[in-house]
Amino acid sequence: MRDVILGTLDMETVSALTIAEVDSGESDFEDVVNLVDSMIVTNSPPENSRVNRLDAIIEAAKEVFAEKDFAKATISEIAGLAGVADGTIYEYFQSKEDILLSIAATRLGSYLDKAASAFDIKSPDRKLRRLIKYHFSSFLSDRKFLKVFLLRLHTNDRFHRSKAFEIFRSYCQLVEDVVEEGKAAGVFRGTVNSRVFRNMFLGAFSHMAMRWLVLRESARVDKMEEIEQVTGLLTSAVMANPAHLRTQ
Incomplete structure (x- = not known):
């Protein structure tokens, strides 16, 4: 031109x-x-071309942020991996942190949308078991985002003040809502603090996932068995009558 x-x-x-x-x-x-x-x-590029280009940038950024220290990652690396010019990145984002938070908002929003519509189950204990397993399977399905979430977002102050974190809080609220539903139905103990249980659940997931990331392929890990075990432990922690614990 x-x-x-x-x-x-x-x-x-x-x-x-x-x-x-x-x-x-x-x-x-x-x-x-x-x-x-x-x-x-x-x-002028069609809208779907812009969307594809944005997707390429997001995927490239996930890979760069997952494999490299965030402070050392560069826009040029992301652009090169995405197959676009450096300047193209700035058509969509102002900085590396903007890209990072956009990745979080997009991925967490997807998890929230799917979770909110996937639990048409009346039994609170079965619903809780399903939600726990859904959380594990969702995060484990995208290893790059899992690594970015655990290593780049968990302790990031800006993340905790962002729209992405608001989405994550809405996602976490699903856990608290299921616990409160179970308490109201008499299935879960009335003394259970739903906020503390949420932290227990997220903490257990973070530690297990981090261990799996560190081990990678160097050790045989039966993730499905461990997920089943922790699902049983977490559900039994809230049950009014653990002897009646249902299996999924």
Whole structure:
């Protein structure tokens, strides 16, 4: 586009001063603008192209942030991995932290949407078991985001003041709501502090997931068995009558 415009101006100058086709280049100005406007409209990237480019940037950033210390990660690395120019990144984000928080908001929002619509179960204890397993399976399905969440977001002050954290709080509220529902139904003990249980659940997940990340493939770990065990432990912690604990 730049070459087209500059080349046009050069030729208009030749037409006016050398060939004398027109009195001056200014007389063709509106015609030039008309042609350029049409090129801009015709060749501007379609919306789905912008979405695909944004997705590529997000995926590239996840990989960079997961594998490299955040302070040492660069926009150039993200752009290179995404296959775009550095300047393209700034069409969508102002900084590395903006990209990081956007990753969190997008992924956590997806988890929240799916969780809120996936638990049409009346029994509170079965619902709690399902929610615990859903949490594990969701985070483990995207290893890069899991690593970013545990290592780059958990202790990030800006994350705790962001829209992404508000989404995460809404997600965590699902756990507290299920506990309160169980208490009201007499299935869970009335003395259970739902906030403390939420922290127990999230803490157990974080420690288990971090251990799995550290071990990677160097040790045989039966994740499904461990998830089943911790699901049973957490559910039994709130049951009014653990002997009647239902299995999923």
